[in-house]
Amino acid sequence: MATELLALDKVNAFYGDSHVLHDVSFSLRSGRLLALLGRNGAGKSTCINAIVGFLPPRAGSVTLAGKALQKCTPEQICRSGVGLVPQGRRIFPSLTVRENLEVAAGRNPPPGRRRWTREDINQIFPRLKERQHQLAGSLSGGEQQMLAIGRGLMTNPQVLLMDEPSEGLAPQIVREVGNVLEALKREISIVLVEQNLGLAMKVADDVALLNTGRVVFSGTRDEFQERQAELQGHLGVA
Numbered sequence: 244m245a246t247e248l249l250a251l252d253k254v255n256a257f258y259g260d261s262h263v264l265h266d267v268s269f270s271l272r273s274g275r276l277l278a279l280l281g282r283n284g285a286g287k288s289t290c291i292n293a294i295v296g297f298l299p300p301r302a303g304s305v306t307l308a309g310k311a312l313q314k315c316t317p318e319q320i321c322r323s324g325v326g327l328v329p330q331g332r333r334i335f336p337s338l339t340v341r342e343n344l345e346v347a348a349g350r351n352p353p354p355g356r357r358r359w360t361r362e363d364i365n366q367i368f369p370r371l372k373e374r375q376h377q378l379a380g381s382l383s384g385g386e387q388q389m390l391a392i393g394r395g396l397m398t399n400p401q402v403l404l405m406d407e408p409s410e411g412l413a414p415q416i417v418r419e420v421g422n423v424l425e426a427l428k429r430e431i432s433i434v435l436v437e438q439n440l441g442l443a444m445k446v447a448d449d450v451a452l453l454n455t456g457r458v459v460f461s462g463t464r465d466e467f468q469e470r471q472a473e474l475q476g477h478l479g480v481a
């Protein structure tokens with residue numbers, strides 16, 4: 244039976260005076276992949292920012308394995324085991340693939356938590372191993388995305404947050420990212436922000452759907468698909 248690993252409970256977040264997240268609650272169970280869906284501007288990235296401490300919630304709680312994170316700094320949250328694969332990848336183009344992974348490496352995790360090594364990343368992404376001495380800026384879009392995922396894993400997370408990994412990639416590469424996610428979800432619990440509904444439905448176990456900063460659906464992928472016609476209006480065009 245999967246247990247709750249990461250949970251948002253009645254999270255409210257603001258950009259200045261602008262109230263963007265309204266009582267947002269959803270949770271990621273251990274060993275699962277939760278797709279966070281919603282059209283442009285629905286608040287998906289803001290949820291990620293609230294979890295990782297870039298935009299601390301003004302009210303509500305974020306917990307990781309029962310530990311409250313909402314008052315922690317981004318560095319403490321990262322060390323607690325929340326890994327981020329940011330929107331736009333944010334790799335260092337003028338460093339090599341290997342250096343990009345090395346600079347992302349976190350401290351040794353506490354006992355009981357997996358420590359990810361470059362060898363682990365190379366095993367999941369053989370193409371990164373082949374290109375380890377190449378400058379990251381010279382990689383294809385799909386390879387850069389793999390490197391961004393590798394960098395997230397190098398922080399030794401318990402949970403990996405991925406913000407739109409398919410953005411800007413050709414359909415064939417999006418399929419490849421889908422295959423990577425299928426393999427990766429056997430190794431780590433994932434929150435996946437996605438605009439590409441096909442990709443999200445392929446890999447998700449659970450779904451949380453946002454509209455204007457409010458959760459309008461939260462449940463399993465199958466429950467979501469049963470109600471998809473009714474929920475369609477909350478989704479962007481995929």
Ligand SMILES: Nc1ncnc2c1ncn2[C@@H]1O[C@H](COP(=O)(O)OP(=O)(O)OP(=O)(O)O)[C@@H](O)[C@H]1O
Binds near residue numbers: 261
């Ligand atoms: N730095 C900011 N300052 C002020 N408002 C912001 C800021 N970032 C986002 N917003 C607003 O917050 C709301 C939620 O944006 P958010 O980026 O979380 O949406 P999203 O679902 O991730 O959309 P997208 O798919 O376009 O990334 C939007 O109305 C957006 O205009």
